[in-house]
Amino acid sequence: MAQRTLSRYLTEEHRNKGLIPANLKSLIEVVARACQAISIAIGKGGLGGVLGEAGSDNVQGEAQKKLDVLSNEILLEANEWGGHLAAMASEEMDLPHLVPHRFPKGEYLLTFDPLDGSSNIDVNVSIGTIFSVLKCPEGADLSSPEAAQAAFLQPGTAQVAAGYAVYGPTTLLVLSVGDGVVVFTLDREQGQFVLTQEKVRIPEDTKEFAINMSNRRFWEAPVQRYVEEMTAGREGPLGKDYNMRWVASMVADVHRIMTRGGIFMYPLDEKVRSKGGKLRLMYEANPMAFLVEQAGGAATTGRQRILEIAPDGLHQRVPVILGSKNEVDRVTAYHAA
């Protein structure tokens, strides 16, 4: 049987279910090509001069790595021409990037975290790209980057597609257009993403959790309680032994959960309270929550379903608790207790 490349899969989905309009199909293919280019740059590592600091800060005051900047440029350049976009917003840019007049204007908005897990770049641990696609509202004011911000402020339920690429031992593209989650593997010789998994399901129960334990003393009481119960193991109230993993690349931690279940938490804590959380809503929490829900999992802030948050800023931060449904429901219930 012929291999189901990304392009073929998107064409079939369009034909069979009408879920993917032709322009959305091209947009996803362009994003995938950009991820492929990022994957090649990462693969060169020190040989390509892509490691280390860029010597600049982003809008969030974080030091940018060379790969943060390069990945952002690759995504911008690729999508300006073929992306059917009106505008793009990124972790690495203060304001939206409007598609220049010389290019065809499209009906979509794209947000991305061009390089997720920046602290892992120089140590050769898995990193990724996260993206989310929204429809550009009719009559949106795109007269300036400042004005265009409002068009992006839609809840996660409005996403028409979301995905991530994980640059690990293999490069994968994980995608949902609202009809389940599918996984493509980059065939480096062919230069194509090939479908390798359909109908991804996150088990409802788990014995594995992911949290940065060094923040323990800053957590709120419900998260303290939950982690204490898990680490109490078989003798504790949850009656089973848990294992812990923390890659510190959200893409890698979420991908593990997509593969074998688990719960991921970057909750509200005293260190990040004034900012609202650590992870960004529009290009980290929303696309991941969309994918996790599409795979049968759950995603909340502890107090609210992430996809229902009405955003108030492009770079808004939120607490994130996502993964195996029964565990997310448990810790969310602890917040209400």
Ligand SMILES: O=P(O)(O)OC[C@H]1O[C@](O)(COP(=O)(O)O)[C@@H](O)[C@@H]1O
């Ligand atoms: O270093 P910490 O506090 O453990 O935070 C790790 C988290 O920060 C992030 O690296 C933030 O993403 P960026 O690298 O895109 O800024 C997540 O991928 C990860 O889950």
Ligand SMILES: [Mg+2]
């Ligand atoms: Mg990130």
Ligand SMILES: [Mg+2]
């Ligand atoms: Mg990033």
